[in-house]
Amino acid sequence: MAAPGENLRIDGDRLWDSLMEMAKIGPGIAGGNNRQTLTDEDAEGRALFRSWCEAAGMTMGVDAMGTMFATRAGEDPDALPVYVGSHLDTQPTGGKYDGVLGVLGALEAVRTMNDLGIKTKHPIVVTNWANEEGARFAPAMLASGVFAGVLDLDYAYGRKDLEGKTYGDELKRIGWQGEEEVGARKMHAYYELHIEQGPILEAEGRDIGVVTHCQGLWWLEFTLTGKAAHTGSTPMDMRVNAGLAMGRIFEMLQEVAMAAQPGAVGGVGQVTFSPNSRNVLPGSVVFTVDIRSPDQAKLDGMRAEIETRAAEICAELGVGCAVEPVGHFDPVTFAPELVENVRNAAERLGYSHMNIISGAGHDACWAAKVAPATMVMCPCVDGISHNEAEEISQDWAAAGTDVLFHAVLETAEI
Ligand code: GLV
Ligand code: MN
Ligand code: MN
Numbered sequence: 001m002a003a004p005g006e007n008l009r010i011d012g013d014r015l016w017d018s019l020m021e022m023a024k025i026g027p028g029i030a031g032g033n034n035r036q037t038l039t040d041e042d043a044e045g046r047a048l049f050r051s052w053c054e055a056a057g058m059t060m061g062v063d064a065m066g067t068m069f070a071t072r073a074g075e076d077p078d079a080l081p082v083y084v085g086s087h088l089d090t091q092p093t094g095g096k097y098d099g100v101l102g103v104l105g106a107l108e109a110v111r112t113m114n115d116l117g118i119k120t121k122h123p124i125v126v127t128n129w130a131n132e133e134g135a136r137f138a139p140a141m142l143a144s145g146v147f148a149g150v151l152d153l154d155y156a157y158g159r160k161d162l163e164g165k166t167y168g169d170e171l172k173r174i175g176w177q178g179e180e181e182v183g184a185r186k187m188h189a190y191y192e193l194h195i196e197q198g199p200i201l202e203a204e205g206r207d208i209g210v211v212t213h214c215q216g217l218w219w220l221e222f223t224l225t226g227k228a229a230h231t232g233s234t235p236m237d238m239r240v241n242a243g244l245a246m247g248r249i250f251e252m253l254q255e256v257a258m259a260a261q262p263g264a265v266g267g268v269g270q271v272t273f274s275p276n277s278r279n280v281l282p283g284s285v286v287f288t289v290d291i292r293s294p295d296q297a298k299l300d301g302m303r304a305e306i307e308t309r310a311a312e313i314c315a316e317l318g319v320g321c322a323v324e325p326v327g328h329f330d331p332v333t334f335a336p337e338l339v340e341n342v343r344n345a346a347e348r349l350g351y352s353h354m355n356i357i358s359g360a361g362h363d364a365c366w367a368a369k370v371a372p373a374t375m376v377m378c379p380c381v382d383g384i385s386h387n388e389a390e391e392i393s394q395d396w397a398a399a400g401t402d403v404l405f406h407a408v409l410e411t412a413e414i
């Protein structure tokens with residue numbers, strides 16, 4: 001099969017217009033987006049995406065987790081589809097590109113195929129995975145995890161947001177619970193375009209990250225139980241201070257991550273103090289820990305050390321300590337033949353590139369369990385993401401989508 005010619009390019013202006021159109025739905029308070037999973041804004045974004053897919057001649061399927069699959073037919077009725085996608089849900093203070101570029105870049109690739117009359121042997125399925133972010137319903141990549149058979153559908157339906165609403169109920173409420181059995185689809189391959197969400201590509205002056213691996217992660221939820229008491233009248237030696245235990249655990253977590261350098265990170269993203277009043281010592285503190293590393297032994301070693309030392313800190317202060325793992329995936333090695341396709345596409349198109357390990361989690365990590373998978377990355381300004389200030393240039397978006405387009409054509413066979 002001949003490789004697609006270097007003159008084949010996607011329409012960067014159309015891609016950008018679509019990104020800006022989607023960003024109007026669920027505007028944030030600082031120029032980004034708040035289109036959290038299974039909210040009314042998520043439903044509105046989905047409807048817009050569906051209308052674009054239908055206008056591009058694709059057929060929409062939705063599975064029981066709410067993941068959307070838009071199919072462009074292939075020439076060979078027996079050929080398995082090439083899946084290409086990412087997610088349209090955002091963090092509560094999310095940017096306009098995290099996930100969205102991957103979905104709309106895939107759509108742009110199909111639109112370009114339509115414009116140029118390109119036919120492929122394999123069908124192409126543009127995919128919007130439900131609940132990639134995990135900000136509202138932990139863990140992240142929930143729907144792709146169920147799709148890959150790693151997580152249970154009932155478990156997923158039972159996940160609760162901070163108000164106690166469940167995934168299953170909210171999915172029904174917004175009207176996006178599909179009929180399809182989750183994971184029944186078979187993939188020939190999976191590609192995902194994403195912004196880097198880190199500073200490396202921009203600092204190195206490269207257009208494209210050829211993603212060879214993704215680091216693994218553990219998400220742990222700590223519940224510390226102390227005694228709610230008056231901050232003024234309770235003597236220091238009579239306090240059972242869950243807040244103090246939390247502070248010491250934060251310091252310990254930093255020490256553990258620093259001792260595991262290079263190639264490890266650890267931090268806290270969410271804290272709930274209860275009762276959360278300025279003159280009451282907290283009766284309970286719930287906080288989330290996120291640790292990641294591309295090295296399996298290091299990742300699991302960090303988890304074990306954090307749990308052991310947290311138990312010691314709490315025992316010394318008389319504070320109760322319970323730890324629940326709420327998210328996990330092992331480090332991922334992406335499929336070498338697809339990684340090579342991405343590298344070749346960047347070369348052919350004249351884009352500068354380098355190998356990169358994804359620091360963030362992506363649906364590609366679960367797709368890699370069931371099919372050859374890989375990713376294409378493009379830079380983002382100052383590496384800022386999960387922040388409304390997230391920014392990319394139109395040229396970066398177009399370059400990433402050009403590479404995605406070529407790599408997909410290679411696998412889908414023109
Ligand atoms: C998901 O966006 C993650 O990497 O945490
Ligand atoms: Mn993302
Ligand atoms: Mn994200």
Ligand code: MN
Nearest residue numbers: 132360361362
């Ligand atoms: Mn992510």
